[in-house]
Amino acid sequence: MDGKPYIAQRPKRADGRRNYDAILAAARKAFEGAGADASLEDIASQAGVAIGTLYRHFPTRASLVEAATRDGLENLVAHAERLAAGPDPLDALITWMREAVVHFSTFRGLVGILAQSMYDEGTPSHTMCSAMHRGGADLLRAAQAAGRVRPDLTPDELFDLLSGAAWVREQATPDRDGSARFLELVLEGITTRD
Amino acid sequence: MDGKPYIAQRPKRADGRRNYDAILAAARKAFEGAGADASLEDIASQAGVAIGTLYRHFPTRASLVEAATRDGLENLVAHAERLAAGPDPLDALITWMREAVVHFSTFRGLVGILAQSMYDEGTPSHTMCSAMHRGGADLLRAAQAAGRVRPDLTPDELFDLLSGAAWVREQATPDRDGSARFLELVLEGITTRD
DNA sequence: GATTCAAGCTGAGGCATCCTCAGGATGTCA
């Protein structure tokens, strides 16, 4: 809509930084417990801050989600680069996919936000999602070049599969988490026959 | 929680039936446009009815969703039975899976509700979901018996795969719908090698 | 047709949440 997505930045003043950090910590906890649609007023209150302060630092819910998950996704991107340097491209891809599914389902509702951010510039998480897309695409390409993954699989399709797995994991209850098996079956479908 | 799920039933009095139908029609349209979390007050207003009347007929949002999707899911179950009588078990399973994905993603948010209903009695849609589970399981079993699908795939896993595909479809935009390809890749993973 | 009453309808109102904004407080820098 805007073309210029808002990315929350750490404020300069000491009290501002304090509150920014407190809000972020409260948000992580709240998202973990109540999902991405946790009450923002609760988060503000947990952070010991008025609601207006929360909105000052994070003008939209999406910007707060972005800030709360940035570290994890940065790690994921960094790990992709490290894995790309390894010897076994298929193993690297699989390892990364497993990790990605876990990150995508850090809390309920996150996959949906990420899936939208992936193709919607003008979204706080878009930058990070693009980086992830590149990282995943590189690993995929390498595995394909090694003849270990079907050559007609596109990065977009890979992320659909990962998102699907993450969504299943999101829905899971402690006694029923089919996401690992889901990924296993998916891998069965995309790796080339021995 | 309750153990006794509320299933909306068509009321007896003429004005009751009229309103029930009007609310259902408005709900279908609203869900289609705004997803499963469409405003109930809007729906009531569109149906030309006070909000209290909506709640009289459909005490919970879940019960309204259930009523709005019952027909489609009934058809899906019926189709499973018809397909089971056909000659080619694998073809039957695939056809049904495609259809299921479409039904599961009738509107945004439905898959999530169905996925929860599947294993949570005390949910309006649970009955229909169980019937669907049985129908899908029968088709799966037949395809496995014919040696066309890996024998270690369970019905629960099948529904995870279907739900994942439906979720992807739910997220899709007109220019980007990867659900068909998703299903294709999944089938690659669960069918036995020629 | 009149009577009766269970079934049905209404919409105000309490509560939660979102988000804004005018006015006040305060950290920082010179």
Added chain:
DNA sequence: TGACATCCTGAGGATGCCTCAGCTTGAATC
């Protein structure tokens, strides 16, 4: 210490959820 940009506050309008006390009406009975 003064000046001011930055930051904070919380009341308040808007929306949506859901309930309930009081009223209306369809339909069964006489």
